[in-house]
Amino acid sequence: MAPEQKTIHIYLVERCQRGDRQAQNELYKLYVGAMYNICRRMMGGEEEAKDVLQDAFITAFSSIHTLKNEITFGAWLKRIVINHCLNAIKKKRLLTTELEEHHDFEEQPSEEMDYCDLEARKVLQAIDNISEGCRTVLNLYLFEGYDHKEIGQILGISESASKAQYSKAKSKIRKLLDVNT
Structure with a gap:
């Protein structure tokens, strides 16, 4: 700044x-x-x-x-x-x-929406569709910059549980996006 x-x-x-x-x-x-x-x-x-x-x-x-x-x-x-x-x-x-509503509709992109916006929406939608625990760990680690030890302390879970949730989140997102790794 x-x-x-x-x-x-x-x-x-x-x-x-x-x-x-x-x-x-x-x-x-x-x-x-x-x-x-x-x-x-x-x-x-x-x-x-x-x-x-x-x-x-x-x-x-x-x-x-x-x-x-x-x-x-x-x-x-x-x-x-x-x-x-x-x-x-x-x-x-x-x-x-455990009852969750799932809406099976896909927003149609406008002609002005460029490729990056469309891809970002797909990623956000994939993140929305993973479990709450995985999403929370993914956000804290990937976007907010906390390490797994800190995440464990914040959420009251072990460091290894945080790592496992993060790995599971990445795997689910890849699957949802049909990304081959």
């Missing part, structure tokens, strides 16, 4: 800590895209991702006065978002049974 961006972020966080709604809106606009991507990958569904994202921002802005080092706002927010995703996954696991 460039020095002038750090200064802007510090200024916005300080304003938020004083209860400035405009500053909250500006910080929200700066981070909503990246945080939505985390929620979308972890939650597997667009509506769930949006709900968790909003809850995470509410938590962040409600407790922003506890943030000591304004420069770390992005990392602090990311941790809140991931925790909200993990809590929502745990809650969903407790509230639902």
Whole structure:
């Protein structure tokens, strides 16, 4: 992050800590895209991702006065978002049974959608169709940069279980995408 961006972020966080709604809106606009991507990958569904994202921002802005080092706002927010995703996954696991709805429709790409967008949607759809445990480990390891030891601590599983879930996730995605390895 460039020095002038750090200064802007510090200024916005300080304003938020004083209860400035405009500053909250500006910080929200700066981070909503990246945080939505985390929620979308972890939650597997667009509506769930949006709900968790909003809850995470509410938590962040409600407790922003506890943030000591304004420069770390992005990392602090990311941790809140991931925790909200993990809590929502745990809650969903407790509230639902093994009955899952599967929709067998495929979105038709528009003419403007280029090849990369189409491929990215296929990968995201494949990730959505793997088990919740595999998806969670895959996201934490591949996209969020946690190692298997950290994932084990976060999820309350062993390091080897995390590695096994990650391997299983990759295998299932390859199979879903019909990728020969």
